[in-house]
Amino acid sequence: xxxxxxxxxxxxxxxxxxxxxxxxxxxxxxxxxxxxxxxxxxxxxxxxxxxxxxxxxxxxxxxxxxxxxxxxxxxxxxxxxxxxxxxxxxxxxxxxxxxxxxxxxxxx
Numbered sequence: 001x002x003x004x005x006x007x008x009x010x011x012x013x014x015x016x017x018x019x020x021x022x023x024x025x026x027x028x029x030x031x032x033x034x035x036x037x038x039x040x041x042x043x044x045x046x047x048x049x050x051x052x053x054x055x056x057x058x059x060x061x062x063x064x065x066x067x068x069x070x071x072x073x074x075x076x077x078x079x080x081x082x083x084x085x086x087x088x089x090x091x092x093x094x095x096x097x098x099x100x101x102x103x104x105x106x107x108x
Contacts, residue, residue, distance in 0.1 A: 007040035008033060066102075073102045 003009055011029050015022035037043040067073050080094040 005042055007036050007042055076101055
């Protein structure tokens with residue numbers, strides 16, 4: 001198994017939630033994992049990357065919502081869907097036309 005983290009090698013701990021066997025050891029391993037990641041700086045880097053991903057996901061959601069709320073853009077997109085389904089134009093070209101049309105309508 002290739003470790004996903006430079007500062008951590010996964011540990012195997014046999015435990016049982018039913019009997020409680022080794023649960024304290026599992027929890028101490030979890031705490032140790034977070035401590036190692038925090039001391040190495042990996043935890044902060046992982047959280048920063050996560051926040052960046054969330055930001056761009058939010059941008060995507062907001063843009064799609066704005067596109068969908070614009071009746072003219074929605075109608076134009078619907079007309080292009082038929083061409084995409086028929087193979088008359090590639091999806092990327094249709095997407096570019098939809099976004100370009102929307103942005104143009106925002107500036108005029």
